[in-house]
Amino acid sequence: MDRTQLLLWLSIALFALGLTGVMVRRNALVMLMCMELMLNGVILSVVTFAERTATTSGAVLVFLVFVVAAAEIAIAIPIVLLLARQRRTLDVGAYSGLKG
């Protein structure tokens, strides 16, 4: 198989696995980690295309996405911890009141 094709297939697989995880898992932290997996799959495809076309802007974009991901985690984890402190559980079923 062509190398680009292999990496794109891998990125699709990682994204689909992460999406499944977000939908089926019950633990809020695990859902957060599955979102990271989806993000990693997308980054893999960006890096593959950046390498294939030899463009600096692609790699710079990946750097910016890394920064945003770090900021996202720095805010998401305190929110999850506050939720866990309030209801004493991380089971998303306990937060069904958030549906409105």
Next chain:
Amino acid sequence: MSPENVLLYFFAAAALGGGVLMLLARHPMRVALALIVTMVSLAGIYAILGVHVIAVFQVLIYVGAVMVFMVYVIMLLDVRDPSFLERYGRAVVPSVAIAALLAVALGAAVSGGRAVTAAELAELHPGRAPASFAVQPFSAEFIEDYWLHFELTSVLLLAAVVAAIAVVKAGRRQDG
């Protein structure tokens, strides 16, 4: 098969295996360790591709910062949480079906594509050589062309720090 390709297949298999384990593992700590395996394998893939800067960032930022943070939080949590014992919610079959359909649709698009030709690549960089991703030339080009973006990320990080402190403070006020 060249040794480089063997390594590429090995890391791809490891990344995929880590992703599957994330779905199957019961305890969040094991999920986190599986995610770390996936991320380190992806860093290996980036290094094989020659995108060294991204490989280093992947290990430093993702494994070094994000996952260490995640592991600390998991250690803070109560292990008798019901979501630790019961892995899956109700809609397992439709969720897996939706993700599989998405994967098939994207995969059809990928396998229907064709490789970029050298002429098309040359058109992307009129009048300049294709970029190098080795650390030294990449860093020079990064700072010369994208210094504004680099500075803006520091503003974004500062905003994130302020927001994290605000979230924690709001939680304290509620408790006391």
